[in-house]
Amino acid sequence: MVKIIKKNKRETKNDDQEKDKNLPPEEQVSSNFSKNFDDNFNKFKAYLKDSDDIVFRQFTSFISNIKCGVIFVDGMVDKSLIQLHIIQPIMWGGALLEEQKVQDVKKEQAAALIVERIISVAELKEAEDIDKAMLPLLSGETILLIDGYDKAIVIGTRHLESRGVEEPPTEAVVRGPRDGFTETIRFNTALLRRRIRDPNFVMRNMTLGRRTKTNVVLCYIKGIAQPELVDKIEKKIKDIDTDDIHEAGQIEQYIEDNKLSPFPQIQNTERPDKAATALMEGRVVILVDGSPFALILPANLYQFFQSPEDYYERWIIGSLLRSLRWIGSLLATFAPALYIAVVSYHPEMLPTTLALSVAADRELVPFPAIIEALLMEITIELLREAGARLPKPIGQTIGIVGGIIIGDAAVRAGITSPSMVVVVSITAIASFIIPSYSVAIAFRVFRFFSMFLAGILGLYGVCIAFILINIHLVILKSFGVNYMAPVAPVQLRDWKDVILRLPIQYMKRRPEYINPVDIDRYEQDPVKEM
Amino acid sequence: MYLKQQKDMLSGIQLAILTISAIMGVGFMSLPAKAIEKMASGGVILTFVTGLITLLFTSVIAYLGSLFPGQTVLDYSKKLVGKLGSKIINGILFIYFIGVASIVVRIFAVTVNMFLLEKTPTEIIIGTILVLSAYLVQNGINPLARICEAFLPIVIIALGILTVVSLTIFDIRELYSFWQIDILTLLKEIPSVMLAYLGFEVLFFAGAFAARPKKLITYSAVAIVFCITLFTLTTAISIGVFGIDKLKYSPYPTLEMARAISFPGVFGERFDILFAVPWIFNIFTTISIFYYLATYNVTRLVGLKNYRPFSYLILPLIYLLSLIPQDIGEVNKYSIWVSYLGVAVVVTVPGILLVIALIRKKGEKKSEKV
Numbered sequence: 001m002v003k004i005i006k007k008n009k010r011e012t013k014n015d016d017q018e019k020d021k022n023l024p025p026e027e028q029v030s031s032n033f034s035k036n037f038d039d040n041f042n043k044f045k046a047y048l049k050d051s052d053d054i055v056f057r058q059f060t061s062f063i064s065n066i067k068c069g070v071i072f073v074d075g076m077v078d079k080s081l082i083q084l085h086i087i088q089p090i091m092w093g094g095a096l097l098e099e100q101k102v103q104d105v106k107k108e109q110a111a112a113l114i115v116e117r118i119i120s121v122a123e124l125k126e127a128e129d130i131d132k133a134m135l136p137l138l139s140g141e142t143i144l145l146i147d148g149y150d151k152a153i154v155i156g157t158r159h160l161e162s163r164g165v166e167e168p169p170t171e172a173v174v175r176g177p178r179d180g181f182t183e184t185i186r187f188n189t190a191l192l193r194r195r196i197r198d199p200n201f202v203m204r205n206m207t208l209g210r211r212t213k214t215n216v217v218l219c220y221i222k223g224i225a226q227p228e229l230v231d232k233i234e235k236k237i238k239d240i241d242t243d244d245i246h247e248a249g250q251i252e253q254y255i256e257d258n259k260l261s262p263f264p265q266i267q268n269t270e271r272p273d274k275a276a277t278a279l280m281e282g283r284v285v286i287l288v289d290g291s292p293f294a295l296i297l298p299a300n301l302y303q304f305f306q307s308p309e310d311y312y313e314r315w316i317i318g319s320l321l322r323s324l325r326w327i328g329s330l331l332a333t334f335a336p337a338l339y340i341a342v343v344s345y346h347p348e349m350l351p352t353t354l355a356l357s358v359a360a361d362r363e364l365v366p367f368p369a370i371i372e373a374l375l376m377e378i379t380i381e382l383l384r385e386a387g388a389r390l391p392k393p394i395g396q397t398i399g400i401v402g403g404i405i406i407g408d409a410a411v412r413a414g415i416t417s418p419s420m421v422v423v424v425s426i427t428a429i430a431s432f433i434i435p436s437y438s439v440a441i442a443f444r445v446f447r448f449f450s451m452f453l454a455g456i457l458g459l460y461g462v463c464i465a466f467i468l469i470n471i472h473l474v475i476l477k478s479f480g481v482n483y484m485a486p487v488a489p490v491q492l493r494d495w496k497d498v499i500l501r502l503p504i505q506y507m508k509r510r511p512e513y514i515n516p517v518d519i520d521r522y523e524q525d526p527v528k529e530m
Numbered sequence: 531m532y533l534k535q536q537k538d539m540l541s542g543i544q545l546a547i548l549t550i551s552a553i554m555g556v557g558f559m560s561l562p563a564k565a566i567e568k569m570a571s572g573g574v575i576l577t578f579v580t581g582l583i584t585l586l587f588t589s590v591i592a593y594l595g596s597l598f599p600g601q602t603v604l605d606y607s608k609k610l611v612g613k614l615g616s617k618i619i620n621g622i623l624f625i626y627f628i629g630v631a632s633i634v635v636r637i638f639a640v641t642v643n644m645f646l647l648e649k650t651p652t653e654i655i656i657g658t659i660l661v662l663s664a665y666l667v668q669n670g671i672n673p674l675a676r677i678c679e680a681f682l683p684i685v686i687i688a689l690g691i692l693t694v695v696s697l698t699i700f701d702i703r704e705l706y707s708f709w710q711i712d713i714l715t716l717l718k719e720i721p722s723v724m725l726a727y728l729g730f731e732v733l734f735f736a737g738a739f740a741a742r743p744k745k746l747i748t749y750s751a752v753a754i755v756f757c758i759t760l761f762t763l764t765t766a767i768s769i770g771v772f773g774i775d776k777l778k779y780s781p782y783p784t785l786e787m788a789r790a791i792s793f794p795g796v797f798g799e800r801f802d803i804l805f806a807v808p809w810i811f812n813i814f815t816t817i818s819i820f821y822y823l824a825t826y827n828v829t830r831l832v833g834l835k836n837y838r839p840f841s842y843l844i845l846p847l848i849y850l851l852s853l854i855p856q857d858i859g860e861v862n863k864y865s866i867w868v869s870y871l872g873v874a875v876v877v878t879v880p881g882i883l884l885v886i887a888l889i890r891k892k893g894e895k896k897s898e899k900v
Contacts, residue, residue: 345647349803457658459803460646463810464658471666474676488676490543 031129037067037147043130044071044143062093063110067147076140078159081121086144086155089118111149119144123156135213160184165191168270168292170437173309180270185215185289191272192219192287196279198526200224206237209245215289216251219275223526224282224516229479233284233297248291255297257477262445264438265478267296267303274308282516298479298514302487302498304436305329310501318501326499328433331426333443333469336373337454337462339423344369345458361417370455372416376424377448379406384428485513539741542749544675548736548819549588549753551678552729554685554760555816556637557869559809561726561761562768562783568719570774571704572711577765580720581758584727585751590880591730592750595737597887603734603879604830610886617831619879623734624827626875628844629868630728631820632851635659636861638813639852645785645806656852660845663818667825668841671739674815674822681811688808689760689784693767696787700770708766725869726761730754731876732819735826785809821848 033040041058048054048071058069068090070082105113115124127133127143133152137143140158165187168180181188189203200222208216216237220230236255245251248268256265269275270292275285278296286295296303305325310318343362347355365372383402387395407425410416427447434440446469453461476483486494494511496502510516518524540548565573598606603623608616639655647655666673733750740746768783771790780786788802825844829837855861 346803457650457654458647459807460642460650460655460810463807464662467662467811467814468665470677470680471662471673474673474680475666475669482676484676484680488679489541490547490679492543 031131033129033150033152035148035150037069037145040145040152041069041071044133044137047130047134057087059087059091061090061110061114061146063105063113064107066107066110068114069145070142071137071145072142072157073138073140076160077142077157081157081159082142085120086142086157089120090114093118107148111146111153114144114146115153119153119155121155121157125154125156127152127154135207138213162187171269171271171274171307171435173307173312176308176312177271177273179272181272181275181287181292181294183290183292185217185287188272188287188292188294189217189219192276192279192285195272195276196221200526201279204234206234208237208240208251209243210241211243212245214245216245217287219279219285219287221279221282224280224510224518225284226282226515226517229298229515230284232479233286237286245288246290248286248288248293248295251286251288252295257479261472261476262442263301263473263476263483264304264436264442265297265299265476265483267299267436268293268438269296270294271308277308277311280521281510282514282518298481300478300481300483300485300513301439301473304439305434306497306501307435311504315501315503319499322501323499325433325435328430329439329443332431332434332440333447334450334462334466335423335427335430336377336447337450337465338459339420340369340373340451341454341459341462344455358417358419361419364414365417365420366414368455369420370451372420373424373451373455374448376410376416376420377427377451379410380424380428381444481513481515486511538670538672538739540672540675540736540739541741542745544679545733545736545740545746546749546753546756547678547682548675549730549732549750550756551682551812551815552732552819553727553753553757554812555729556634556813556865557726557728558761558764559782559784561723562765563777563780564726565719565723565765566769566774566777567722568715569711571706571708571769572716573769574705574708574762574766575711576716576719576723577726578758578762579716580723580727581754581761583720584724584730585754585758587876587880588730588733588750588754589747590884591733591876592737592747594880594883594887595733595740596743596746597891599740599743600738602738602826603883604827605738606887607879607883610883610890620827620831622871622875622879623731624824624831626868626871627820627824627827628848628851629864630872631817631824632848632854633861633865633868634813634817634820635848636852636855637865638810638817640858640861641782641785642806642810645803653853656849659814659817660821660849662814663821664841664845666818667822668838670837671736671822674818675736677818678815681808681815685808685812688805689764692784692788692805693763696767696771696790699790700767701773702770704769704773705766708769721870721873724873725866727754727757728869728872728876729816729819731872732823735823824848 033043041056045056053074054071055074056069056071058067060066061068070086072082125136127136128151130152133143133154136154140160142155142157144153144155146153162184163182165179165182167178171180179191181191193201193203198221202218202220202222204218206216206218208214218230218234218237233255237251240251240254242250242254252264252266252268253259258265267278269278272294275294275296279285283296283298286297288295305322307321310322313321342349343358347359350358362369367375379402383398383406387398387402390398403425407421411418411421431440431444431447434443446465449468450462450465453465455461457464473484474482474488482489485491486498491512493509494513496506497511508521509519510521512519561577562573565577567573569576594603594606595601598609604616604620607619611619635656636652638659639652642655643650643652666677730750730753733746737743737746764784768777768787771787772780772783777783785802785805788805821841821844825837825841828844829835829840832840834840855864
């Protein structure tokens, strides 16, 4: 890998490397370590001398005055650990010095002695060549080189300054755990492992991005998740060939089936409890270093309407809230379109008094309903985007200015009718009721689409829009799972957890549409299963 | 074979729903008017009896499908009546399916014009619905079955609400003499009522995609029994709500029923418009099914396997065919022709094939014994 970088550099910086160019590439950089300390030390320096955040420290051991050196990235390591448990004991010897005569140990044995008796750090590995040593070094491990030893010792000193575990801002709940994933992948794996202490719970490490070398962890439970599904996902991830991965969203876009669909085919979450539940259903979770979002796959439409709270509250409340979300999503997508259709094509659908008052309001508005609706919807979208990017206190001001003042002023100025403001506000509120941001965006896209059709074809246009969305959803698949399952195709057993959330006692089977290996949840003995 | 994609087979429920969606087309909407034309309130019994006869033919088709698992009628007819016979069946079926698709599209457009959009040109309505159908059809029979699964509950719920609400103006006296029927008239009227039940011939093709072909008969019977119940109830309720004399002149009683019902205070004058929405979904599934069948048949007629390009090729054909009738009277005339062709097809083709299949089977058994 390092070679590739080196090669690319050479191509770009021709003037710099003019004299090296004459030599064949193998002779310039031999990646294997030699027994000579200076050779090895300089090999690292050759690569990294331009970077000032890399620390090269050379010193002499008390054992036969052998030359030693540590290399680490400043800021990514625990410096006190290096000082107290690596450099100090190697230089001074400590307890070992008193109990043994070590002054005249041979050069060849020194390395073994240092590793076994002197360095008191838990994690320790060896690397045969510079390619293998470079990635740990750049991930925050310390490289120890000892004269007379042809391997580099990789010592686990990784220590990244990071945000603590906080409540996820995008998925707040009233009842339920308040911890969320962070940017550090080790915390995230620990958050999951803490919830599922099953030896069958597998976390497979992968490195992605030819230059970024991002850690990606594939999590699933052996014996529940379908092996073909895991293989398929793993293959798709390994097929990603890019040099830059630093967010789960990038991986999502690389591996999803349908690139043209506005609907997310992979769910993302900041909540470890949501990820753990998905794992227990036989789904696969992908964690990415540097991203507080875990990917859950395969996904279907109904999953995006489930909130962890549904399961923590009693079932009646859970079911009611979920039905409310469905109503909300329908309103968010079709309310303005229906308003346009009724006002401009079928006013006779309204009760007479309401029809009269709407007509009286609209008398003052110079635009047709579709233009009026588009104006207001675009204003709301502007406000929303503006509010989302601003710091919280200013965001609130924007909300007040936008929502109350503009709404009121627009009506007085005769740009829009009060009933339009009501419809647009209901739509905006309804679109926030969907727990998943990415699905809410998809519905927003279709809202504008159905508004256009309603403006052209009235109620028939709204029907066309609805049919089109349904056709698209029915065709869509996520890793072999139908996006509309279990409603289309019908799988009656799974209806316990779609629009209603039945009592938890009825949830003894995992969802069938994911096709888990082990379908029941009862009488499990994970250790015996292994 | 290319049909056998193990994972994407149709489950039993899917087959039943697909069949129900194919049957519940335009014919269902105009059924009550037809059923009572000569029989008065005896139309209820007529609907029921015709349903039983339909059940018989459906079972024959399903039985043939289970005899030749994974094969459509075009595949097994080749074995039974030879290549030429198979091509003839293929051609007739294509003409029939494309005819049904065009007429349903036209009736759909006419009704939308009548109920929703009075000024929009028919061509635009036909165009939009056909393009939508083409998008669905080019993805094959599985998404087709899934869209039926998504829409059928909406249609059933709407019909249920309509039924419950219509009980307020339901007059049971209109139905009092429904058992007074003349057997001869009943027999004569069966073919014209059978038109409403047309659509079950989708099993000729859908049977090939069944995940468990052995259960084909059970699930198709479930579908037909469902339709018999629904149709008989609809006829009875329409008679009760409108009365015989008024019903004779209502081409779409189910839609007009919604118009006849008034909701005190809550809703506006035109409550029926809301019922046009599930009705559009229902007709859309019917159009798509026949569109798909026409596409499939023309593909096989030409001797190719990939039906995707053909789904676009026959779109203009259906469009033009649907515009041939000049007015509603002509639409009805063509629709009757096509429907009788359909009745002829579903009566003769499965009959002939079944007889030959049974003789062959006996022959095979005898030769095994010897």
